[in-house]
Amino acid sequence: MVTQQEIDKEIAELAGRVTPGGHPPRLYPPYRSSILRSPRQPLTLVTDPDAIELWTPVFGTGDVTELDADLTVRHSGEPIGERITVTGRVTDRDGRPVRNQLVEIWQANAAGRYVHRREQHPAPLDPNFTGAGRALTDANGDYRFTTIKPGPYPWGNHVNAWRPAHIHFSLFGTAFTQRLVTQMYFPGDPLFAYDPIFQAVTDPAAQQRLIAVYDHDRSVPEFSLGFRFDIVLDGPSATYFEEDHQ
Amino acid sequence: MSELASEPSSAALSRTWIEHRPTGQGVRLEPTPSQTVGPFFGYALPFPGGPDLAPAGHPDTVTVHGYVYDGAGNPLPDAILDFWQAAPDGSRTGTPGSLRVDASNGELLGRDGVRFTGFGRVATTGDGHWALHTLPPAADAPYIAVGVFARGLLHHLYTRIYLPDAPDDALLSGLTPERRSTLRAREDATAAAGRAYRFDIRIQGDESEETVFLDFA
Ligand SMILES: [Fe+3]
Numbered sequence: 001m002v003t004q005q006e007i008d009k010e011i012a013e014l015a016g017r018v019t020p021g022g023h024p025p026r027l028y029p030p031y032r033s034s035i036l037r038s039p040r041q042p043l044t045l046v047t048d049p050d051a052i053e054l055w056t057p058v059f060g061t062g063d064v065t066e067l068d069a070d071l072t073v074r075h076s077g078e079p080i081g082e083r084i085t086v087t088g089r090v091t092d093r094d095g096r097p098v099r100n101q102l103v104e105i106w107q108a109n110a111a112g113r114y115v116h117r118r119e120q121h122p123a124p125l126d127p128n129f130t131g132a133g134r135a136l137t138d139a140n141g142d143y144r145f146t147t148i149k150p151g152p153y154p155w156g157n158h159v160n161a162w163r164p165a166h167i168h169f170s171l172f173g174t175a176f177t178q179r180l181v182t183q184m185y186f187p188g189d190p191l192f193a194y195d196p197i198f199q200a201v202t203d204p205a206a207q208q209r210l211i212a213v214y215d216h217d218r219s220v221p222e223f224s225l226g227f228r229f230d231i232v233l234d235g236p237s238a239t240y241f242e243e244d245h246q
Numbered sequence: 247m248s249e250l251a252s253e254p255s256s257a258a259l260s261r262t263w264i265e266h267r268p269t270g271q272g273v274r275l276e277p278t279p280s281q282t283v284g285p286f287f288g289y290a291l292p293f294p295g296g297p298d299l300a301p302a303g304h305p306d307t308v309t310v311h312g313y314v315y316d317g318a319g320n321p322l323p324d325a326i327l328d329f330w331q332a333a334p335d336g337s338r339t340g341t342p343g344s345l346r347v348d349a350s351n352g353e354l355l356g357r358d359g360v361r362f363t364g365f366g367r368v369a370t371t372g373d374g375h376w377a378l379h380t381l382p383p384a385a386d387a388p389y390i391a392v393g394v395f396a397r398g399l400l401h402h403l404y405t406r407i408y409l410p411d412a413p414d415d416a417l418l419s420g421l422t423p424e425r426r427s428t429l430r431a432r433e434d435a436t437a438a439a440g441r442a443y444r445f446d447i448r449i450q451g452d453e454s455e456e457t458v459f460l461d462f463a
Contacts, residue, residue, distance in 0.1 A: 021277045024400035031282075033398030036317040037449050043461035044425075048416050052332050052387045053404065053462060057365035060342030065349055074352065093274045106290030114286040118324075132290035134345075168284060170291060176330045177462040179393055181402060183281040200400050201279045209278050234277035236462055 002158045004194060011199045021234045022206025030196035032157050053176040054238030059102040059136060069135040071105075071147040079129035081110025081148030087218055088229040090141045090171060092178065092237060097141025104170040105145060106132045112151030112165075121153050146224065152191055164191035164198060169231070177235035184229045185211045280401040285324045287395075288369060292326070293345050295356030296367040299329065299380035302359035306334070309442040310407055310431055311377035314370055314394070317450030321374020325396035327447075329366035329378055336384035340364040388412035389429075394447060394459075404460040407431050407445050421458060428457045 010030040019025060027038035046053070072079055086105075090098040108114045108131065111123035115130050131150075135143045150165050166183040173179065185198065192198050192207075201207050209232075218226025283291075300307040314322040332338050344363040346355040357363060368376040383390055389406040408418065408429050418426050431443035447457050 022279045023277070024279060024281070026399065026401055026403075028400055031398070031400065033282075034400055035398075036320075037322070037396060037398030038317075038400075039403065039456055039459050040317075040450055041425075041453060041456045041458075043459050044417070044421065046417055046460050046462055050387070051462070052330065052338055052383075052389070053391050053460075055330075055338040055340065057330055057344065057363065058340040058342050059345065063342055063345040063347060065347050065352070067352060068347060091275065093277060095273075095275055104290060106287060108286075115289050116286040118285060130289065134347075168281075168287065168290070170283070170287075176391055176393070177404075179328070179402065180278060180280060181283045181395055182278055183284075197282060197400070201281075206276070206279045209276060210281070231278045232275045 004160050007158045017202040022203050024200035028200040056176050064134045064136050069145050071133045075128040077128040079126050079148050083224040084149050085146050085224045086227050087144040090137050090231045098173050101137050101172045103135045103143045105167050107150040107167045110151050112153035162191050164189040164195050173233040175237040178233040282400050283395040285397040292369045293354045297378050299366040306381050312444050312446040313374045314447045323372045326369040328393035331383045331390040332387035333362050334381045336386050405457050424454050425458050
């Protein structure tokens, strides 16, 4: 396996590039798993206004309950760790709220351990924490989760590779073309510079859009620290003009 | 206005920018960048009955199945596919009820076996295999849209599954025969029961191998 110094050098060579939407390139060699898992052929542009991808799956109140957004009440006891609330608004690129759509999250526990059989990190599991949650955005596009702050964890990309603490997010928009899977990071994490997954977003301004903001007004007294993570979904929507004229 | 139009230089500015920006002014917000789904989604994203889009026992049910391969021809044991399609009557609006949560214990029940929601989700097994049970999509939207997510994929990929008898639409007509064939499921006579089709997804390969992936710009 290569050293952190070699990965740092590769990251530095690619740093600063501005990419469409700030999205990472699919091939980013410092993230070794991307080398054989990225297309070589150009993508094919679809402009058909009747494309099914301009509509989207729908989820309802039978699919998600309010309790699914609280990851700290799944078991008989309180999970170990710093309790946090993560809130934010989901919009499209024109600032229109994405209403009543599904937001799914998953994360490691406070010790940096996932509830997953393939997970090799010898940190303790927490019997009171699974680390998966779901919510529907409300009429303003807002979502809210109660959870605990995940720990950083080691992984096998290179020697001494550590992931900054993060919460995985999966989102649906007003079109299937707006689908997003991303990761939310915490401000000031010392591991950002060393992590090829975070650094795959090569534009520094785009990197900032992956980092939640600590928001003291959203901290709940005697209960939790508040982080705000607003999410802007990319991609076209079939309902653009229809909604614009309402 | 210059502040609104400029690139946010910090997370704090980004937040202000979103909150105070009036909508409908033609100013485009910068999107949240994609990140890989990673290897550990298995206890969060799959749900019971995720592959079973077709209502229980429906006589028109078809099975579409295959493998997901990387550029070395190795199957991906840690990919997850989202499927989205029109209903057999051509309806594109979808129906809730894919997940269905049991309010008493928070467990997911999966679909009710009656409603066709249009949405399915399947994680590959350790050998890279996946299988979907669905109804053939309508003739005016004759394909199943697929979102491909996996460790190593920093941004998901879109493709489409066309069953053998689906007409050539605008997308298929614009492709070379070689590329077009990557989007056609093939009859699978070896399947044990019912109508079955094979559709492999090759994330990386030469022109004749690599699956056509789509950009909606
Ligand atoms: Fe992770």
